[in-house]
Amino acid sequence: MAFKKDDNFGEWYSEVVVNSEIIEYHDIPGCYILRPWVMEIWELLKEFFDAEIKKLKSKSYYFPLFVTENVVQKKDHFESFAPEVAWVTKTGNSELEAPIAIRPTSETVMYPYFAKWIRSHRNLPLRCNQWCSVVRWECSNPIPLIRSREFLWQEGHTVFATKEESDEEVLHILELYRRIYEEFLAVPVSKGRKSEMEKFAGGLYTTSVEAFIPNTGRGIQAATSNCLGQNFAKMFEIFFEGENDPTQKKKNKKDKRSLVWQNSWAYTTRSIGVMVMTHGDDKGLVLPPRVAPIQVIVIPDPLLEDADTAAIKGVCGTIVYTLNQAGIRADLDARENHAPEWKYSHWAMKGVPLRIEIDVKDLANKQVRVVRRDNGAKVDIPSTDLVEHVKVLLDGIQDSLFETAKQKRDACIEVVHTWDEFTAALNDKKLILAPWCEEEEVEKDVRARTEGDLGSAKTLCAPFDQPDLPEGTVCFASGKPAKTWSFWGRSY
Structure with a gap:
C-alpha cells in the first residue's frame, strides 16, 4: 500500500x-x-x-x-x-x-x-x-x-x-x-x-x-x-x-x-x-465474515526444502474439505510460484477474515496456526477441534468489527445547540446532532452559509431514536422553536 x-x-x-x-x-x-x-x-x-x-x-x-x-x-x-x-x-x-x-x-x-x-x-x-x-x-x-x-x-x-x-x-x-x-x-x-x-x-x-x-x-x-x-x-x-x-x-x-x-x-x-x-486498514480490505466470499484461506508452509510437502498439502486439503462440509467458505492456496509470505500479504489485501497456516511442526503436533485478519491475533488450535474454533473466531470477528466501527462512529457524534458550536463541529469532521425547526428555508440557509471547497452541510436524517426535546429548545440555526433533533453534516 x-x-x-x-x-x-x-x-x-x-x-x-x-x-x-x-x-x-x-x-x-x-x-x-x-x-x-x-x-x-x-x-x-x-x-x-x-x-x-x-x-x-x-x-x-x-x-x-x-x-x-x-x-x-x-x-x-x-x-x-x-x-x-x-x-x-x-x-x-x-x-x-x-x-x-x-x-x-x-x-x-x-x-x-x-x-x-x-x-x-x-x-x-x-x-x-x-x-x-x-x-x-x-x-x-x-x-x-x-x-x-x-x-x-x-x-x-x-x-x-x-x-x-x-x-x-x-x-x-x-x-x-x-x-x-x-x-x-x-x-x-x-x-x-x-x-x-x-x-x-x-x-x-x-x-x-x-x-x-x-x-x-x-x-x-x-x-x-x-x-x-x-x-x-x-x-x-x-x-x-x-x-x-x-x-x-x-x-x-x-x-x-x-x-x-x-x-x-x-x-x-x-x-x-x-x-x-x-x-479497511493500511494492509488493505477487511471483510466481515458474513459477506466474505472466502472466510478461511488455508496456506501450506513447508519451511524446509526437504519437508514432506505432499503430506502438508494433503492435510490442508482435508481441512478445507472439512470446513466446507461444515458450511464455512474455505479455500486452499497451494500455488507453488509464490512464497507463503507473499500469499499472507495477498489474502490480507483481499480481506479474508481467517488464515490457517500449516508447517512441518504443525503437522507433527496435529495442530494448525490460525491468524485473524482484523487484529492479527494468532492462536494454535488442535486439528480435531478446528471447526468449532473457527466458527467461534468468525463470530468474534463479525462482532468485533461492528463494535469497533460503532465506537468510532459514536465518538464522532457531537450534540450542538448554537450556530458557533455547529460550525466548530463541522470543521472538526463531526456527525452533528442539533435541534431544528424543520423549516426548508432554514436548511437552504445552512447550506448557503457552509458552502466551501469541502461542500456544504445538510440534514442527513431526523433519527427515529430521538433524545428528549425540552420545552423552550430553539433551533441551532434560526433561533425559532425546535421541532426535532436532526443529524447534520457534509455527505458523499
Missing part, C-alpha cells in the same frame, strides 16, 4: 478497491468493472434480502432500461433527476425521432403498466422487485462504488389500498436495510426520516439508514424506503375499485374508484463501498 488511511483517505481508498481486486477502472470515467470478489459479496447480500422480501410475497420483475421522453418527464419527479438523465439520440447513422432516456430510477418505467394491471382491490397489494443497473450521469468527482455513473441496485415498488399498509411496509423494509448494514456488513447506521429537501422527488416522505465515515467526517445515505403517497397514482392514473380508501374524496357518488398508495425502496452497491471505507 502506497497510501495510509489516516494520511490520504481518498488515495488509500482508490488503491484498496483496485489492489483487493474489487474493481478495475473502465475507460469511461465514473464507470467501473465489478470483479468477482465484489460480485460475490453482492450476491451474498442479495441472497439474504431476496429471501426476506419473498416472505412478503414480492415477485421478481425486469423492466426495460429505456424510457420514452414523454413518460420520463413527468413533473415533480423528473425535475430532480433531469441533470442526471442520460439520453439516447442516435442509432447507427440515424437520428431518433425522439430521444430515449436511460433509467435513473424506474418509477416512470413501471407505473404506466401498474395502471394497466390494477383494476380492483383484488389486484392489491402489488409487490414487485428487480435487480438491475441504473445510470445517473451526475458525477463530476466519481468515487468507485460510492458515486458512479452506473451502479447495481435492488429496487422494490409496491402498491396498496391504504396508507396504513404503505406506512407499515416502509418501516419493515427499512429494518431489513439496517440488518444488511449492521448484521452483514458490520457497519453501524441510524434509521430516520429525511427532510422535505432531501426526500425522494415526488414522494410523500422518505426514510433512510445513514452511515458515517469518521476519517472524512462525511455522512452517506446508505439506503432509502419511500412512501410515495398518491402523487404517482395521480400522475399515472392508478385506481382500484371496491373496498374504498375512506380518506379518498370521490369525484361523485357514482365513482367507486380510489387512488392507490405506493412505496419504493432501494439499496445499491454503494453498500460495499461503505463497508470498505469503514473496516
Whole structure:
C-alpha cells in the first residue's frame, strides 16, 4: 500500500478497491468493472434480502432500461433527476425521432403498466422487485462504488389500498436495510426520516439508514424506503375499485374508484463501498465474515526444502474439505510460484477474515496456526477441534468489527445547540446532532452559509431514536422553536 488511511483517505481508498481486486477502472470515467470478489459479496447480500422480501410475497420483475421522453418527464419527479438523465439520440447513422432516456430510477418505467394491471382491490397489494443497473450521469468527482455513473441496485415498488399498509411496509423494509448494514456488513447506521429537501422527488416522505465515515467526517445515505403517497397514482392514473380508501374524496357518488398508495425502496452497491471505507486498514480490505466470499484461506508452509510437502498439502486439503462440509467458505492456496509470505500479504489485501497456516511442526503436533485478519491475533488450535474454533473466531470477528466501527462512529457524534458550536463541529469532521425547526428555508440557509471547497452541510436524517426535546429548545440555526433533533453534516 502506497497510501495510509489516516494520511490520504481518498488515495488509500482508490488503491484498496483496485489492489483487493474489487474493481478495475473502465475507460469511461465514473464507470467501473465489478470483479468477482465484489460480485460475490453482492450476491451474498442479495441472497439474504431476496429471501426476506419473498416472505412478503414480492415477485421478481425486469423492466426495460429505456424510457420514452414523454413518460420520463413527468413533473415533480423528473425535475430532480433531469441533470442526471442520460439520453439516447442516435442509432447507427440515424437520428431518433425522439430521444430515449436511460433509467435513473424506474418509477416512470413501471407505473404506466401498474395502471394497466390494477383494476380492483383484488389486484392489491402489488409487490414487485428487480435487480438491475441504473445510470445517473451526475458525477463530476466519481468515487468507485460510492458515486458512479452506473451502479447495481435492488429496487422494490409496491402498491396498496391504504396508507396504513404503505406506512407499515416502509418501516419493515427499512429494518431489513439496517440488518444488511449492521448484521452483514458490520457497519453501524441510524434509521430516520429525511427532510422535505432531501426526500425522494415526488414522494410523500422518505426514510433512510445513514452511515458515517469518521476519517472524512462525511455522512452517506446508505439506503432509502419511500412512501410515495398518491402523487404517482395521480400522475399515472392508478385506481382500484371496491373496498374504498375512506380518506379518498370521490369525484361523485357514482365513482367507486380510489387512488392507490405506493412505496419504493432501494439499496445499491454503494453498500460495499461503505463497508470498505469503514473496516479497511493500511494492509488493505477487511471483510466481515458474513459477506466474505472466502472466510478461511488455508496456506501450506513447508519451511524446509526437504519437508514432506505432499503430506502438508494433503492435510490442508482435508481441512478445507472439512470446513466446507461444515458450511464455512474455505479455500486452499497451494500455488507453488509464490512464497507463503507473499500469499499472507495477498489474502490480507483481499480481506479474508481467517488464515490457517500449516508447517512441518504443525503437522507433527496435529495442530494448525490460525491468524485473524482484523487484529492479527494468532492462536494454535488442535486439528480435531478446528471447526468449532473457527466458527467461534468468525463470530468474534463479525462482532468485533461492528463494535469497533460503532465506537468510532459514536465518538464522532457531537450534540450542538448554537450556530458557533455547529460550525466548530463541522470543521472538526463531526456527525452533528442539533435541534431544528424543520423549516426548508432554514436548511437552504445552512447550506448557503457552509458552502466551501469541502461542500456544504445538510440534514442527513431526523433519527427515529430521538433524545428528549425540552420545552423552550430553539433551533441551532434560526433561533425559532425546535421541532426535532436532526443529524447534520457534509455527505458523499
